[in-house]
Amino acid sequence: MLLDQNRTPLFDAVKYHVKRNAVPLQIPGHKHGNGLEEYRDFVGENVLRMDLNQTRGIDFLWDPPAVIAEAERLLADAFGAEHAFFLINGTTSGVQAMIMSACKPGEQVIIPRNAHKSIFNGLILSGARPVYVLPEVSDRLGIVLGVTEDSLAAAIKENPGTKAVLVINPSYYGIASNLKGIVEAARQNNIPVLADEAHGTHMHFHGCFPVSAMKAGADMSAVSLHKTGGSLTQSSALLIGAGKVDPGYVRQVLNLTYTSSPSYILLCSLDVARKQLATRGAQILERVLEITRWVREEINKIDGLFAPDKGFFEETGSFGFDETKLLINVQELGLTGYEVEEMLARDYNILIELADMYNILAIISIGERKEYLEALVSALQDISRTAARRGTKKIEAFQFNPKVVMPPRDAFYTPKRSVPLEHCAGEVAGEMVMVYPPGIPVVCMGEIITEEIVEYVKMLKREKCTLQGTADPKADNILILS
Structure with a gap:
């Protein structure tokens, strides 16, 4: 049965509850903002009225029988998953729940060495033992890329009894491994595949992006709707594919760390963001890709700058690339990425996502405005004109794989x-x-x-x-x- 993705059951229930204006003899203690007037005056009364306690009519996050359950079904349907869970402690909680669901203490999980700290914290919580796979590197950019199917297959062969494979799809820089090939290699050994898709929520909704975890056949995926899907910061989702994973057990694992006082402001933003992606995502992302390709072309006209495109990564290692990650190599300016980041913030009031020794990274998303990117181009033109060109530094992609002596x-x-x-x-x-x-x-x-x-x-x-x-x-x- 096709679900109506125009529905927002949780958001509708919360709006009804706000309109109802019931006498609030319960927590939270600010009571519709009356106890936090300065904050209410700035953010608006509706936000404070949406700050509700779990109660009848708006459901219970840890075991929802009503509107949250319906909203989670719609979320799963939108991403092509069998089940979905709302997260209000970021994708970190989803990544940790994936590892804890797949691995018991002492069991092995294969992970790329360039994993996010949430994965390493998941190892501590689960007691799982890491088996690291080193990603490929780009000497041209001075960054790590992704893991290959061959390196993953070799790790599986060398570590019999491995309980899970965890992949990053895509990396912070937008680089994606051949996820379909990795899933197939793991499936041949009856090993579930877990995907950290913190930076890839949007990829499911347009054909020009690397394949999403659910489309590739992964067993679980943690997605940050707040990063690239439009919901509020800290709101994410955990997706379960068909096959090896018991969603009931995953719910139990999530309940170990779920708060008993979830934010309905965050939950409603997930409900609305899902609706927007499911009903208009392709159209919105087409516009995003248009301005992304424009700005990359303009930056590549600037002396001393290089913004790689999808073709660059396909040629250097058969890796996919999320074009909305605007990676800009600044090495030829004789400046570090850290210096360019500071100049953009200090002199041009432009905040970028991250910097490293040789690059800066800007995130282009569904809320983008072309004037933001025009400001970036203008600023980079200024920086290029005034750069001292102190000499080109040798690029070396730092990649460490220290010896593990203790889990x-x-x-x-x-x-x-x-x-x-x-x-x-x-x-x-x-x-x-x-x-x-x-x-x-x-x-x-x-x-x-x-x-x-x-x-x-x-x-x-x-x-x-x-x-x-x-x-x-x-x-x-x-x-x-x-």
Whole structure:
């Protein structure tokens, strides 16, 4: 039976509840904003009236019998999934639930080394043991790409008994592996495939993007509707495909970390964003692709800049590419990506998504306006004209695969001590060290810290990158296992 994707059952129920204006003798304590007047005056009364407690008429998130259940069915239908769950703790909670659902303590899961910190936290929560697959690299851009089918197949062969394969679709930079091929390789060994699609929500709704996890036949997928699908920050979804995964068990796992006080403001934004994607997604994304291709062409006219297109990644490694990730290589300017990011923010009031040593990344999404991108082009033209061209730096794609001496969960519970960064080489990390964004750890707890890692972290500090994961905010000291 075809579902009516024009419906928004949860949003309609909440709007009715707001209009009803019932006497609020329950939490939240601000009581329609009366107890938070300054905030209400800025954001508006409707937002505060939508801030409801789980109650009759608007359903219960952890075991919904009514409007949330219907809204989740519509969500699953929109993405071609068998089941779907609303998430209001970001895709992080979905990624962790996938790992915890697929792996018991001590069981192995194959993951790419360039995984997000949420995956490593999922290893701690589940007790699973990681088997890392190194992605390919691009010397032209100085970034890692994706994992290949061959490397994935080799990891499966070398690690019999593996309980799951986790893939990133696409990476923060928009690069996607051959997901159909990976799913087939895993399926031949009866291994479920889990997909971190934090940056790929939109890909399901237009044919010009890399294939989505559900279309590729993956078993589970965590999608950040708030990143590229239009919902509010922190709202995401967990999708279940047909086959190996028991949705009832996944619900139990989610309930371990679900809040008992979910935000209906976030939940309603998911309901409306799903409707928009399902009914008008292709049309909206066609417009997004038009302005994306325009801006990439304009940037490639600027001296010293290179914005790779889909063809570049297909030629360099047969990888797919999400065109809405506007990756711009700035190496020929003699500037680092970090310096260009700072200049854009300081001098032009333009905020980009992330920077690394050689690139900046802007996200183009369904809410894009061409004037935003015109401002970016104008700013980059100015920067190119005034760049000192200090000489081209050699690009090296930093990729570490430290020796794992202890599973992340065991390392998490092992006593630790703080040691100056310069004295950490040869020690076992007791915490993650990462740049955020993108949130990919340089080293994880339970891994040997090498001299190369120490020097790389020092370089990141010199470039004033935002380092996270360390108890010491400045990362002058690192926790190691005692």
